[in-house]
Structures are given as C-alpha cells and as structure tokens.
Amino acid sequence: MAPSAITEIITEPSATGTLSLQPIASKMAQRPKNADGSALYPDYLPFYDPLEKVDDLGHFEHHDVGHRADPKMPNLLAKATKVVNLSPHVGTEIEGVQLSQLSSEGLDELALLAAKRGALVFRNQDFGDIGFEAQKKIVRHFGPLHVHGWAPHPAAGSPEHMVIYDHKEDLRVRRSWKGRSPVQWHTDQSPEPQPPGVTFICMLESPAAAGGDTLVSSSVQAYKSLSPRFRKRLEGLTAIHTNNDGVSQELKNGDGAVMRRQELVQEHPIVIVHPVTGEKALYVNPVYTKRVVGFDEEESEYLLRFLFDHIAKRQDLQCRVRYEAGTCLVWDQRVTNHSQTLDYPAGDRRHAFRLTSLANKPIPAKIEEDDGECAKDFARVQLGLC
Numbered sequence: 001m002a003p004s005a006i007t008e009i010i011t012e013p014s015a016t017g018t019l020s021l022q023p024i025a026s027k028m029a030q031r032p033k034n035a036d037g038s039a040l041y042p043d044y045l046p047f048y049d050p051l052e053k054v055d056d057l058g059h060f061e062h063h064d065v066g067h068r069a070d071p072k073m074p075n076l077l078a079k080a081t082k083v084v085n086l087s088p089h090v091g092t093e094i095e096g097v098q099l100s101q102l103s104s105e106g107l108d109e110l111a112l113l114a115a116k117r118g119a120l121v122f123r124n125q126d127f128g129d130i131g132f133e134a135q136k137k138i139v140r141h142f143g144p145l146h147v148h149g150w151a152p153h154p155a156a157g158s159p160e161h162m163v164i165y166d167h168k169e170d171l172r173v174r175r176s177w178k179g180r181s182p183v184q185w186h187t188d189q190s191p192e193p194q195p196p197g198v199t200f201i202c203m204l205e206s207p208a209a210a211g212g213d214t215l216v217s218s219s220v221q222a223y224k225s226l227s228p229r230f231r232k233r234l235e236g237l238t239a240i241h242t243n244n245d246g247v248s249q250e251l252k253n254g255d256g257a258v259m260r261r262q263e264l265v266q267e268h269p270i271v272i273v274h275p276v277t278g279e280k281a282l283y284v285n286p287v288y289t290k291r292v293v294g295f296d297e298e299e300s301e302y303l304l305r306f307l308f309d310h311i312a313k314r315q316d317l318q319c320r321v322r323y324e325a326g327t328c329l330v331w332d333q334r335v336t337n338h339s340q341t342l343d344y345p346a347g348d349r350r351h352a353f354r355l356t357s358l359a360n361k362p363i364p365a366k367i368e369e370d371d372g373e374c375a376k377d378f379a380r381v382q383l384g385l386c
C-alpha cells in the first residue's frame with residue numbers, strides 16, 4: 001500500500017538527518033487572522049479607565065430560570081444536528097443551534113442543561129456579531145450581569161462585557177502570570193455575596209495554530225467522588241473567599257490600575273446545593289478560597305490543600321474546551337471549576353469576551369448544628385475562636 005501524503009511529510013529527513021516537522025507546519029490549518037495583523041474585532045479591544053467606579057449590586061432576589069425548563073429540552077434542541085459529550089462527567093458540544101435565535105423557553109432549557117452538564121460548547125455562532133445590547137439581553141435572561149472590579153471592557157462602553165485579551169501590544173494579562181503557573185482552578189468571582197451562575201465566553205480570535213483552551217472540572221463529581229464519611233465531614237463547613245490577591249496584582253499596574261469596586265470578602269458553604277438540580281457540589285477553589293471557618297490555621301491549610309489537589313488532579317472529572325472564532329462556551333459556575341491554559345506563543349492574539357450572570361446566595365448542603373463543644377473550651381472562647 002502506498003504511503004499517504006502525511007506519512008511522507010512526517011518521515012521526510014532534514015538536512016541534518018533528524019526528523020523535521022517543517023513540512024507539516026506549512027500545511028497546518030491556521031485560524032482566521034487579518035493580513036495586516038490587526039484585531040478581527042476592534043470594537044472589543046480592551047479599555048482601561050483607572051478613574052472608573054461602579055457601585056456594588058447589593059442583594060437581589062434570584063429566580064433560576066432552569067426551574068421553568070422542560071427537561072426534554074424541545075426548544076433548545078429543536079435544531080440540534082449533533083450532541084456530543086466531551087467527557088462522561090462534564091461538557092457537551094451541541095451543533096446546529098444558534099444561541100442568538102433561542103426563545104425564552106430555549107434559554108430556560110439552556111440553563112437547565114448547563115446545570116446538568118456543567119459546560120456547553122456551541123461553534124460557528126453569530127453571538128459576537130449581534131451587538132452589545134443584544135448579547136446582554138440574552139445573558140441577562142439568567143440573572144443580573146456582573147461587572148468586574150478591574151478587568152477591561154470595550155472602549156465603546158458596556159462595563160458588563162469583560163474583555164479577555166492577550167497580544168504583543170497588550171501583555172497586561174500575560175505579565176500578571178509571570179513567574180507562576182497560569183493554570184489556576186477557580187469559579188469566577190466566588191467572593192461575591194451572590195456569585196455567578198450561567199456564564200458565556202464568546203471567542204472572537206484564537207491563537208493562530210492551537211492553544212488558549214479552557215479546562216473545566218465538575219464540582220458535582222468532585223464532591224461525589226469523595227468517600228461518604230469524608231463528604232459528611234465537609235457538609236456544614238464554611239470557608240472565606242476573597243479577591244484580595246487579584247486586587248494586589250492589579251495594583252502593580254500603578255497609575256494605570258483599575259479599581260472600580262471595593263475588595264470582596266465573603267463566607268460560603270464548602271458544599272453547596274444547586275437550586276434547580278438539587279445536586280451537591282464542592283464550592284472551594286485555590287484562587288479565592290482562603291480558610292475554613294472554625295478550623296485552626298494548619299487544619300484549614302491541610303484540608304484546603306487536599307481539596308484543591310483533588311480538583312486539579314482528577315482529570316477523569318474534567319474536559320477541555322478548544323475554541324475557534326465564533327465558539328461560545330456556556331457554563332454554570334455553581335457546578336464547575338475552570339482554568340485557562342495560556343499555552344500558545346507569547347504575543348499571539350487571543351481575544352474573547354465574557355458575560356456573567358449572577359445567581360443565588362450559595363445554598364449550604366446542610367445547616368451546621370452547633371454541638372456546643374467549642375463553647376466548653378475556655379481557651380478558645382477567650383480567643384474568640386467559637
């Protein structure tokens with residue numbers, strides 16, 4: 001049998017006799033780029049205003065639209081041509097559906113499916129072309145929109161649009177990862193009093209060859225995969241979440257630092273319940289979760305380190321989302337953790353925007369019952385540790 005063209009390319013020896021991959025590079029598919037090197041979506045270039053201030057939203061009633069959804073999902077999946085799970089526990093890719101065309105009922109079903117599968121991937125979307133207001137109207141269906149404390153938004157306005165941008169002319173994000181791993185598992189903005197639920201990332205321009213994927217892990221399965229006795233120990237515990245590391249990082253930008261909002265500190269249950277599915281999920285992450293309430297420092301570090309490692313190392317509970325221009329990732333932050341990869345060449349352009357709906361105050365898996373033991377320990381009472 002004659003060798004295929006690709007076999008000939010792979011085995012072609014270089015002048016030095018070693019295997020050369022150069023011929024492959026010339027045949028590799030490249031993602032869309034402007035010939036002059038300019039951004040494909042200039043209206044979405046990042047804008048930083050150090051003087052900009054935004055008030056906190058405050059408490060709001062949240063009614064999860066997933067409650068209204070038809071579990072058969074006839075509106076969401078009416079035009080779907082293919083539905084493929086990215087891994088058994090998290091992530092589903094749906095072909096043939098335009099997010100911009102979904103009815104109110106279809107968006108309800110989108111919320112339910114995101115809660116069940118954690119992350120949903122839609123390719124070849126026109127979502128990036130329908131304009132700021134239409135985009136916000138769709139994501140606002142799930143809850144009020146979040147405004148980030150310092151991340152850029154488009155120059156034309158819309159502070160709710162969080163621009164994700166990395167390019168040789170703007171290395172602000174890449175510099176912030178200098179000297180540390182860019183892989184940091186988290187749920188976005190967990191220190192909010194009512195943290196995010198359904199969230200959209202719309203990819204506008206991807207690195208030329210490959211890279212810039214998002215890693216997603218299931219927090220529901222991260223919880224379920226623990227032993228029943230260990231799970232029982234976690235229920236009722238709470239932990240402190242804060243964004244003070246991010247604030248410190250942003251302040252390194254000096255006069256150009258953006259600080260729209262106050263620093264956030266919040267106590268949340270370590271195991272939460274999703275309001276629609278009733279599934280329990282582990283709700284800690286190494287970016288924002290700092291200590292377990294009521295534990296001594298070493299105990300807290302010990303437990304959180306185990307839980308963070310558990311989330312990061314259980315690749316059987318994860319999926320990986322690859323993007324092209326026009327790919328939208330829709331996910332439910334309450335049942336997942338995620339991380340960037342930042343694995344493509346420095347200077348290459350990766351450009352996206354995120355719209356984030358806020359949801360319910362995290363629901364504890366169980367109300368902790370104070371057994372009174374701490375109050376009997378005089379030393380702990382004197383030090384205010386109960």
Ligand SMILES: [Fe+2]
Pocket residue numbers: 186187188338
């Ligand atoms: Fe994130």
